[in-house]
Amino acid sequence: MSVAVFAAVLFAALLHASWNAIIKFGENKFQGMVLLSIAHGLIGLVMIAVFPAPAPEAWWLLAGSVLFHLIYKSFLTIAYMRGDLSRVYPIARGTAPMIVLGVSLLILPDVVSATQIGGILLVGLGIVLMAKGVFTHGEERALIPYALMAAVGTAGYSLFDGMGARASGHASGFVGWLFFLDAFLFTIGGLAIRGRAVLPRSPRVWALGMIAGLASVVAYWIAVWAMTVAPIALVTALREVSVLFAVLIGVLFFKDKADTGKLLAALVIVLGVIAIRF
Template sequence: MSLLAFVLIIISAFMHATWNYLAKRSNGGFAFVWLYTAISATVYAPFVIFLLIYQNISIGWLEIGFIAGSAIIHLGYALTLQNGYKIGDLSLIYPVARGTGPMLVAIIAVFIYDEQLSPAGIMGIILIILSVFIITGGLRVLKQSAAIMPLGYGFLIGIMIAGYTLLDKGAVSVFLISPLLLNYGSILGQLILLSPYARSHWKDVRSDWKSHRKEAIGVGVLNPLAYILVLTTMVFTPVSYVAPVREVSILIGAIMGMVLLSEGFGLRRIVAAGIMVIGIVAIALS
C-alpha cells in the first residue's frame, strides 16, 4: 500500500468516526437522515457542477445504474445504522459493523476483482478482524440478551457496507466513474427516495433541525468527504486492503464512545486496539 493511500484512509477514518459519533448523539431516524442528506446535496453541489463543466464528463446508462445501486444500498445502510444507534452503544454496533464489512470484502474481492493478498496483508486482515472480535466482547457478549439485537444490527450493517464497497470499487476502478460524481449521485438518489417521507413528516424534520442542527451539518459535510477519500484511494489500491485499514475508525469510534458518551472501554479494548494497530501496520507495509 502506498503512503498516499495510507494517509488518505487514516484521514477518512477520523472523519468517519466523527460523523458516526454525531449521528449517535442525534438519536435521530428517517427525518435526521433526510436532513443531513439534504445538507450534503447542497454543500457538494458546486463541486459537482464544476466537475461536469470543466471535466466534460458524460453520464450514460452505465453510470446511472451504478449510481442507483449505490444509492439504494447506502440508504438502507444509513437507515439501519440510525435505528441501531437507538437501541445499542456506538462502541458495540460500530465495531461489529465495521469489522464484518471488510472481512467480507477481503474474501469476495479475491474472486470478483482477482486481487492477490500477500502473506503480510493476510495476517494484517486477520489481526484486524480478531481485534474487532475482542473489542465487542467475543463469545461472552452473546450470553447477554440485551446485546443480541445491537449485534444483529451490527452484522446487517456490515453486510451492507460490504455490498456498497464492492459495487463502488467496480464503479471507480473498473469503469472509471468519478468518485465525486458517484458519491454525489448516490446522495441525490437517497434524497429523492426519502423526500416523500420527509414531506409527510415535516414536523419531525423541523424538530430534528431545531434540536440537532449542528449534528446534521457535521454529518452532512463529513459523511460524503470521508467516503470520497476512500473511493479515490480505491482507484489505485486493492479494495481488500482499503476496507480493513479504514477500520482504524473503530478504535477512534470506541474512544469517542468512552470519552464523549460515557461508554465503557476497559483493558479488553485496549488490548484489541493494540492488535488492530499491528494489523494496520502489517497491511500498510505489505
Template sequence: MTSLVAVAVLLAALTHATWNAIAHTIRDQLVAFTLIAGGATAISAVAAFFVPLPHAAAWPYLVASALLHVGYQALLMRSFSLGDFGQMYPIARGTAPLVVTVLAAVFVGESLDAWQGAGVAVASAGLVGVALWGMKGAKNKPQWPALVAALATGLSIAAYTVVDGVGVRASGSPIGYIAWLMIMEGVLVPAYAVYARRGQLLAQLRPHAPLGLLGAVLSMLAYGLVLWAQTRAPLAPVAALRESSIIVGAAIGTVVFKERFGGPRIAAAGLMVVGISLMLYAS
C-alpha cells in the same frame, strides 16, 4: 498502497468515526440521518455542475450502490438506537474487511499476499470477536437485536464497498461518482422523513441543523477519500485500513458518551494496530 493513499484512508477513518458519533448524538435517528443525507445531497447537487459526469459504464454501479447505502443507513440507525456507540460501531465496521476481501477476490479478481491476508484477518476477526465478547445487556445476556443489526450493517458496508470500488474505477471521475452517489442515495431518507413526520419535520430538524450539516460534510469527505483511494490501491487493504476508525470510535465512546472502555476494547485497539502494521509492511 503508497504513503499518500494510506494517509488519505486514515483521514477518512477519522472523519467517518466523527460523523457517526454526530449521528449517534442526535437521539432521534430519523432526524439525524435526514440532516446528514439531505445536507450531503444538497452539497453534491451543487458540486455536480462543476465536475465531469461519470462514464456510462459506472451508472449501473451507482444505482446499486445507492440502494445498498439506503439499506446501510436504515441498519445503522437501528443499531445506534439499540446499543452503545462504542460497541455498535466496532462490530459494524469490523465485519466489513473480511467480507470485502472475499468479494474482491470473487468479483474483482484481486488477490492478497500472505502478509496482507494476515493483516486483514487480525484487524477484522480480532476486533469483531473482542467487540462481541464485551457486548452484554440486562441479566448478562447478549443484546441479540443490536448484535444482528450491527452485523447486518457490516455486511451492507462490505457490499457497497465492492460495488463502489468497481464503479469508481469505471467512472473516469471519482469526484463526479461521489457527487452523483450522494444525490441518488440522499433523497430517500429525507423523503421518508417528510412522509413519516407529516408537518412536524422542520420543527424537529431545526435544533439539530448545524450539527447535522457538519455530519453531512464529514460524511462526504470520508467516503470521497475512500473512493479516491480505491482507484489507487486494492479494495481489501483499503477497506481494512479504513477500519482504523474503530479505534477512534472506541475513544469517542469513552470520552464523549462516557461508555466504559475496559479490557476488550483496549485489546481491540491493539489488534487493529497489529493488523494495520502487517498490511502496510506488505504494501
C-alpha cells in the same frame, strides 16, 4: 499502498467516526440520519455541477451502491436506537472487511499479498472484539441482527463504489451522484415515514447535521478515490480503523466503559494495520 494513500484513508477513518458520533449524540437518531442525508444531497448537487458525470458503464454500479447505502443507513439507524456507539459501530463495521476480502479474491483483479490478507483479518477480528460484551454478557442483543445487516450494506456499497469509481473515469463525479441519489431516496423515505416532524426546528440540530454531513462526504470521497489507486479490500479494512476513534469518542463523550478487552482489541487492530501497510 503508498504512504500518502495510507495516511489519507486513516484521516478519512477519523472523519467517519466523528460523524457517527455526532449522529449518536442526538436524541432522535432517525432525525439525525435524515439531516445527514439532506447535507449529502446539497453537497452532492454541488459536486454534480463541478465534476464530470460518470461514464455510461458505471451507472449500474452506481445504482447498486445507492441500494446498499440505503440498507446500511436504515439498519445502522435502528441499531443505534438499541445500543451504544462502542457496541453498534464495531459490529456494523467489523465484519464488512472480511466480506469484501472474500468477494475481492473471487472476482476482482486486485493483487493482495498473504501478509495483507492476514492484516485484513486481524483488523476485522479486532473490531469485532470491541463489541464482545454484546455476545458474552447479553448487552442489548436486540441490536445484533440490525448491526450485522448494516455490515452487509457496508460490504456491498464498498465493492460497488470501488468498481464504479474505476469505471466512471472520474471518482469525484461518481461520488457526487452517489450522495445526491442516496440522499434523495432516504430523505423522501424519512418524510413518508415520519412526516415533517422528522425535520428539527432547532438551528443547533441543523448545524450538527450539516457538520456531520460534511465530515461524512469528505471521508467517503477520500475512501472512494483511494479505491481507484489501491486494492478495494485494503482500503475497506484500513478505513474501519475508525472504530478505534469511535471507541475513544464513546469513552470520552458518552461515558462508555474502557476495559482490558477493548485495549486488547485495539492492539489486534493496530497489528492488522501494520500488516496492511507492508
